[in-house]
Amino acid sequence: MSEGTTPSTTKPARVRYAPSPTGDPHVGNIRTAVWAWLHARHTSGQFLVRIEDTDQSRKQPGSEERILASLEWLGLDWDEGPDIGGPFGPYVQSQRLPLYHAAVERLLADGNAYPCFCTPEELDALRERQRAEKRPPGYEGKCRVIPREEAAARAASEPHVVRFAVPDEGTTVAVDLLRGPIEVENSTLDDFVILKSDGYPTYHLAHVVDDHEMEITHVTRGDEWIPSMPRHALLFDALGYERPIFVHTSIILAPGGGKLSKRHGAKSMLEYAEDGYLPDAVLNFLCITGWGYGDETVMSREQLIDVFEIENIGLNPATFDMEKLAWLNGVYIRQTPIAELAELIARRLEVDLPPEVPRPLDRALVEEVTPLIQERIQTLAEVKDLVDFFWAPEVPVPAAEEFLQKKWKDRAEAASFALARSADVTDALDPFEAAPLEEQLRALADELEVKAGDLFTLIRLAVTGRRVSPPLFETMEIVGQGVCVDRLRAASAYLAG
RNA sequence: GGCCCAUUCGUCUAGCGGUCUAGGACGCCACCCUCUCACGGUGGAGAUCGGGGGUUCGAAUCCCCCAUGGGUCACCA
Numbered sequence: 001m002s003e004g005t006t007p008s009t010t011k012p013a014r015v016r017y018a019p020s021p022t023g024d025p026h027v028g029n030i031r032t033a034v035w036a037w038l039h040a041r042h043t044s045g046q047f048l049v050r051i052e053d054t055d056q057s058r059k060q061p062g063s064e065e066r067i068l069a070s071l072e073w074l075g076l077d078w079d080e081g082p083d084i085g086g087p088f089g090p091y092v093q094s095q096r097l098p099l100y101h102a103a104v105e106r107l108l109a110d111g112n113a114y115p116c117f118c119t120p121e122e123l124d125a126l127r128e129r130q131r132a133e134k135r136p137p138g139y140e141g142k143c144r145v146i147p148r149e150e151a152a153a154r155a156a157s158e159p160h161v162v163r164f165a166v167p168d169e170g171t172t173v174a175v176d177l178l179r180g181p182i183e184v185e186n187s188t189l190d191d192f193v194i195l196k197s198d199g200y201p202t203y204h205l206a207h208v209v210d211d212h213e214m215e216i217t218h219v220t221r222g223d224e225w226i227p228s229m230p231r232h233a234l235l236f237d238a239l240g241y242e243r244p245i246f247v248h249t250s251i252i253l254a255p256g257g258g259k260l261s262k263r264h265g266a267k268s269m270l271e272y273a274e275d276g277y278l279p280d281a282v283l284n285f286l287c288i289t290g291w292g293y294g295d296e297t298v299m300s301r302e303q304l305i306d307v308f309e310i311e312n313i314g315l316n317p318a319t320f321d322m323e324k325l326a327w328l329n330g331v332y333i334r335q336t337p338i339a340e341l342a343e344l345i346a347r348r349l350e351v352d353l354p355p356e357v358p359r360p361l362d363r364a365l366v367e368e369v370t371p372l373i374q375e376r377i378q379t380l381a382e383v384k385d386l387v388d389f390f391w392a393p394e395v396p397v398p399a400a401e402e403f404l405q406k407k408w409k410d411r412a413e414a415a416s417f418a419l420a421r422s423a424d425v426t427d428a429l430d431p432f433e434a435a436p437l438e439e440q441l442r443a444l445a446d447e448l449e450v451k452a453g454d455l456f457t458l459i460r461l462a463v464t465g466r467r468v469s470p471p472l473f474e475t476m477e478i479v480g481q482g483v484c485v486d487r488l489r490a491a492s493a494y495l496a497g
Numbered sequence: 498g499g500c501c502c503a504u505u506c507g508u509c510u511a512g513c514g515g516u517c518u519a520g521g522a523c524g525c526c527a528c529c530c531u532c533u534c535a536c537g538g539u540g541g542a543g544a545u546c547g548g549g550g551g552u553u554c555g556a557a558u559c560c561c562c563c564a565u566g567g568g569u570c571a572c573c574a
Contacts, residue, residue, distance in 0.1 A: 020574050055573055120572070127571090136499050137570060161572050179502075188500055188570090196572040203574050227501055227569040250503075251567080259567095285509095288522090292510045295521040314510075317567070321508050324523040334536075375536040386534090438532085456532040468534045 012045035013217045017071070017078070018207065020052040021063035024268030025070050027320065028222070028252040028260060031286040035249065036220040037076040038287065038308040045217070049081035050210060051092040054200045070269035074279050075301065080214075088214040093206050100201040103209045103239060104162050104194065112238040113194060115155040116143040116163045138190030139163065162195035164204075166234060174233040176226065177218070177247045177311055184230040192231055208232055212241040218310070223248040247310060250290060253319045260320060276348065276380030277325070281332040285325045290318040298331055330378035342370040345383050349391075352384040357391045365390060368478050372470035386470065390478065395465040395487060397494045403461055404495075407454040412495050415458055418448055419492035422459050423485050432481040434473035441473075462491035 017033040019025055025033070040047035049071070053059055068083060080086025090096060107113035116139075118126075123139070130137045143151070144165060154160070166189045173183045194205035201209070211219055219232075226248050236243045254260045267275075272282055280301060287304055288297065291313050299307070333341065346366040350359060373386050389395050400412065408415045425440045445455040460472050463484055469475055476484050 018574095022574075052574065058573065116572090123571085131498095134498070176502095182501070184500075190570085193572050198572080200572090202572070207574095222568095223502065224568055225574090229501095248502085253567090255508085257566085289509055292521090294511060297509090297522045316503055318510090319508060321523065324509065327523060330536090373535090376534065441532090451532095453532050460533065466533090470534085472532055 010043045011217070013039055013043045014046045014048070014215055015040045015218045015220055016048045016050050016211070016214065016216055017076075018050045018052050018210075018221075019067050020055065020058070021067065022055075022058045022060055023063055024066050024270065026260065026268055027286065030070060030074070030269050031252065031290065032220055032222060032249050033071065033076060034074070034283060034286045035291070035308070035310065035313060036218070038304055039218065039220070039310040040079075041305045042308050042310075046079040047076070048086065048088075048214065049078045049091060050214070051082050052203065052206065053092060053094045054196075054203065054206050056094070056198070056200065066268070066270060073269060073273050074283055076283075093210065094200070096206075096210065097199065097201075099209055099213060100195070100205055101199075103205065104201075107164065107194070107238060108162065110238070111148075111165065113162050113164050114144055114146070114191075115151050115160040116191075116193070117146075117154060117158055117160045118142060136188070139192075141191055144191060159197050161193045161197050163191040164194050164231070164235060164238070166191055166231070172230040172234055174229045174243075174246065176229065177245050178313055178315060179248070182226065182229065189231060189234075192228075194235070204228065204231055204235060208235040208239065208241070211244055212236070212239070216244050218245045218247050220247045220249065220310075223250050247313070249313055250315055250317045252289065253317050255319060255322065257319065276382070277329050278332045278336070278344075278380075281329040282325070284332070285328050289321065290314045298328065326378045333377060333380075334375055336374075338367075338370055338374070341374060342367045344380060345370055345373075348380045348383055349387075352381075353388060353391055356393075361391075365478070369470070372474055372478075376470065389464050389466070389469075390475075392465075395463070397487075397491050398461050398465055400495060402467065403458060403491070407450065408458065412497070416492045416495035418444075418450065418455055419458055419462055419488050419495065421448065422455070422462075423488035423492060426476070426481065426488060427485045429481070432477060434477045437476060438473045458491075459488065462488050 015036040017036055019029065019033075037047045039045075049068070051064055051067075053064075064082065068081070071078065078084070080088065080091060082091040085091070104113060108115075118139075126140070127137050143163070146154075167186045170186050171183055172186055172189070173181050175181050192204060193202050195201055207219075210216075229246055229248070232246075233243055252260055269282075273279075283301060284299055284304065287308070288299070291308075293299070293307050293312075296303075296307075336344070342363075346361055346363060349361055349366065353361070369387050369390055373383065376386060377383055403415050404410065404412055421444055422441060425444050426437065429437055429440060441455065441459070442452050445452040448455065456472055457467065459476075460469055461467060463472075463476055463479060
């Protein structure tokens, strides 16, 4: 450990990432997981994954798998979870029903909860009335006054939910690590449902029971949970559990401000992988949006773990800066060892190159091309457009206007001649290597009395078919002597009319 | 509407009472490097710290009010 707080002085934390399997995790959501993971690793504690599937109707098939795949892609490893189990399993809430029922029984027995027989229709009507009378919405305790025995008897046969009995008076103070104490009048809290009529607990109950059972030290979650934190605190208290440390993180905004949308970065984690971003870059980026460490911007996974302090997380909603992510990704691409990058590029090209190109791709060629484009790409998705001509059996000669610009404007004949001479020089070179090739072609430019750059533009167009390419001579060396000569001659003939 | 949260360059942030005429990064502009594009280098524009009151010898940093933005008021999480 170099800098930062030495983990030995901090108690190991047990933190969890507790998504509900209702879709693919998005950046805002995953960023909370990143911070939680970092905190666990920083304190040499544990990071666990728990699936919160207490709403059967919203469950989406495959979601759990993609959630885990997202974490895996980012390199966030978990010590306990639905797939690997652990000492506090199972890690899926729908498999822990007995635990919640036991908690409800205790609450019922202690008078901290009561069955409620109101129907959804009645509750809707209540809300309607409250709205019309401009009164605050919320359950008003109709079933709370039913005598205990009567309630128990009815509960045996009638459909019902169980509500937590919030104290009528007093205030509840709950502490958020980042914001300090948050105080709420109990009178503004209604008797919320803790057990649904289908026998499943609500989030409120389930997370309190689980976080206690799993010995979670820090409850990290989005700040949309702040308003219900006091209810959770009350539940922890009523069950005789020690309250965990609450950490609420702010949301991520879309570029224009406002909520993140599909258009603006709210893609699932796995889509970033498809878009050619590197896991370390995304991790770094996510971590520094909403949190900062002095003047540091580019930080490795190890540095991040070393230096990350959960209490320094920022409070204001951060805007998702796509351009900065792209830049950062470029930084990581440039830092990647060539062999490793070539591997990534090869895999990318296998899917991006047109189907006519024979597979598997020539690895040796990929490895030759990689150093030429390493500092020219920000994402793997940009590779194809930059290098596809290396694999194209034919490179069509660009239109005449492409050649006849600037110095060559209205000089088709001169351009054609320059190309023909370039072909000769190229053809005569032996061995065919970049350095001597450049030397010879520069000499040719002198001879033709044109600027080297102007000659090279012509050659680039003829050989690669485009005005922008990786460095010319290295490119030509890879393309090969014969092919280069052919393309130069073809372009020359084309311009000659 | 009630309750709650937030507010430093366009953006992400540093800052935790004096070292701030506010630092870094992305983006932007200029120049340099240069065969194109990039990379890299140098320099520049860019926030009187949302506004107004306090507290203090001294405030971006503490307190209050206001404004703005956001969240939340389900048998969803």
